[in-house]
Amino acid sequence: MATKIYMDNAATTPVRDEVLNTVIPYFKEYYGNASSVYSIAKESKKALEKAREQVAKGIGAKTDEIFFTAGGSESDNMALRGVAEALKGKGNHIITTKIEHHAILHTCEYLEKQGYEVTYLSVDEFGKISLDELEKSIRPETILISVMFANNEIGTIQPVAEIGKLAREKGVLFHTDAVQAVGHVLVDVEEMKIDLLSLSGHKLGAPKGVGAIYIRKGVPVQPLIFGGAQEKRKRAGTENIPGIVGLGKAVELAVADMEAETKRLVELRDKLISEILAKVPESRLNGHPTDRLPGNCNISFAYIEGESMLLLLDAMGIAASSGSACTSGSLDPSHVLMAIGLPHEIAHGSLRLTLDRINTPEDVEYVLNKVPDVVQKLREMSPLYEEVMNKKV
């Protein structure tokens, strides 16, 4: 069945119409290389700098602190590897968390092999780090703290301003992976004392394959990609002008109506959460009840497995995701769900529905009508459920 209701906006979003219209001329009309001198290239250069300004404004940064990349993963790699290399004379210790995106975790594993030491902070049942544990983990040789702004799976928002304050006091650089946050919640790098920040285009209505890294003025970062002099020699390669133009426009649009859109989404999200929990016995919300992304709903259902749920929902035209092993591509369920303390079987039965601009109250009604049936159908097939029901009789 064709997808009727798309509720996997944390995975990616459709390009917004206004963004697409803004981008199109940069494929065929203004195709010049921004490094060239002739007129058509000046249009590209102008567009590049306008987009830089739009992104900077969206996160409270200065224009010359924004560097475009090919996406969130590249920005995360650049922040960690770039700072680690630049500061290797100063120290070899990095602090991050157990619930980061793999773009952070796998980069940390790589750095560990290069001789760096990494502390992985634990999180509480809601997915929040402890500022106390963070403070205790800081050593003289700590060069970087990297804590994600908001989690992609369970939506939990970290106390970023407090982390920034602590890091600044201790003289340690603070990076945040804000791929899920920018354009969805208020981000202000100045106020929150953020030194480096990763963001991605396709999570907020811009095309895939474009992102940016904010590097506070004076923060040393070694480039990952060498070549031409683009992006002030921080990131070589001919600029992806259409993508960058799209990113700039998308950030500008998202920030412009964030307040109203947040209010709308929180209402839809809370309805989705509260009614699923009310309709389906033995279900639980994963993540923080209030400090969570406006569009994130993540619920575990006991006795059933996530991939089965996704297949049945897909047959009803609903696109969603899960943290089960079968959907994570390994034998273990999501590392985030394990980190908040879920037993394996509960983590396997998780369902993530992520709402965004495209979703309507009708979508939520439709999903609310279907989810309980899907859960019930799978429970009737489950030996774990049978065991429990037999005990109850």
Next chain:
Amino acid sequence: MEYSEKVMDHFMNPRNVGVIDDASGVGLVGNAKCGDIMKVYLKIENGRIEDAKFKTFGCGAAVATSSMATELVKGKTIQEALEVTNKAVMEALDGLPPVKVHCSCLAEEALHAALWDYAQKNEIEIEGLKPPVEDVDELHHHGHEE
């Protein structure tokens, strides 16, 4: 990763879901840790499998292989049922994605565990049948470690 049409058919419309109250043999295998548990019920009369039912906690492939495995053994003699291997189940489903092959092994193990249970209850020996290796309760607990 994509499932074959047959896998999707057996997942969307699974055959033989349920329990057999007076089952001749019951097999329970799997592991909550990797998210697959299968329970197979067999009704055996005069050395022939008269009925087979299952309950499965698991992904699409786990449900489909349970459905197909129970279909394949119905009406067979015990010796014929032993030939319903994971390979046979997979072939009958037009294949499984490589990461899902272990699900078909679980179906074979569940069948064998049910036959073993039948043999134990009736104090007989089934040629070529080994005792089940997986103890689901033990694995339940194992699943909580780390």
